[in-house]
Amino acid sequence: MIYQLHASLKWSPIKIWRRFLCESDTTLTKLMKDLLVMFNMDGSHLYSISTRDNSMRFTPSKMLDSDSRDLNADKYKISDVLVNVKDKINFEYDYGDSWLVEIKLEKVFEDVDYPKLPWIIKAKGFGIIEDIGGVDGLAEALDIFKRLDEEYADENSDDEDFEDKDFNDLEEDIPEYYRELYYAYEDADFEECDVEELNDIIGRPRKSK
Numbered sequence: 001m002i003y004q005l006h007a008s009l010k011w012s013p014i015k016i017w018r019r020f021l022c023e024s025d026t027t028l029t030k031l032m033k034d035l036l037v038m039f040n041m042d043g044s045h046l047y048s049i050s051t052r053d054n055s056m057r058f059t060p061s062k063m064l065d066s067d068s069r070d071l072n073a074d075k076y077k078i079s080d081v082l083v084n085v086k087d088k089i090n091f092e093y094d095y096g097d098s099w100l101v102e103i104k105l106e107k108v109f110e111d112v113d114y115p116k117l118p119w120i121i122k123a124k125g126f127g128i129i130e131d132i133g134g135v136d137g138l139a140e141a142l143d144i145f146k147r148l149d150e151e152y153a154d155e156n157s158d159d160e161d162f163e164d165k166d167f168n169d170l171e172e173d174i175p176e177y178y179r180e181l182y183y184a185y186e187d188a189d190f191e192e193c194d195v196e197e198l199n200d201i202i203g204r205p206r207k208s209k
Contacts, residue, residue, distance in 0.1 A: 001024040002021055002108070002111060002117070003023070004021055004107035004109070005020055005104065005106065006103070006106050007019075007104075009099065010100045013142060014125055015125050015191075016128075017125065019121045020118050021117055021119045022078065023078075024108070026077060026078050027073065027075075028074075031078055032091060034118050034202050035093075035103075037201055039101065040127025041093050041128060041130070042130055045096070047059075047063075047092060047093040048070060048073070049091050050089065050090045051081060052089065056081075058072070060073050086106075087104070088102055088104045088105075089102075090103070094134075097128075099134060116204055118204075122195065124193055125191065126192065129141060129181065132181075142190060145178075145190075148179070
């Protein structure tokens with residue numbers, strides 16, 4: 001069976017979501033690895049999937065402690081936790097920043113005409129910024145990026161070369177950390193998502209029938 005899932009970053013200051021197709025027998029560990037790529041997460045923090053009522057939490061085997069009560073995500077499939085259309089689960093990444101992605105089962109197909117799965121059909125938003133402080137930190141960073149854009153446009157209206165920006169001429173109250181982030185993400189459009197690029201990364205040839 002093929003599942004159509006919708007994954008959205010909860011409480012995000014901008015819309016960040018992915019609609020994609022995947023095989024229902026994909027392990028929860030593999031699903032989480034794909035979600036990391038989809039939402040620009042580098043995998044350097046702990047992560048897990050939980051049922052909506054938090055009665056069960058699934059963690060990849062490599063992250064399980066001997067005394068952990070979490071279930072081994074390597075041994076469970078998506079179809080074990082998403083059974084009916086409209087069922088939901090939560091994917092949490094980085095227990096400090098607490099990024100929470102809600103995953104909803106939208107449709108179930110017998111088969112689909114795609115050579116690779118998973119396959120992103122549509123998406124919105126760039127993704128997260130690591131160690132920024134969760135959705136509140138992301139909101140603050142995007143606000144500062146906007147201010148820097150506006151100030152640079154005002155002070156350098158005849159200069160379109162990003163590398164010539166002189167941050168010393170911008171507002172002194174903006175921490176250097178955010179100025180560095182601004183430069184690091186100069187090519188990022190946080191409102192959009194490059195679906196083609198993501199599909200090139202996560203798409204895998206389908207299993208032979």
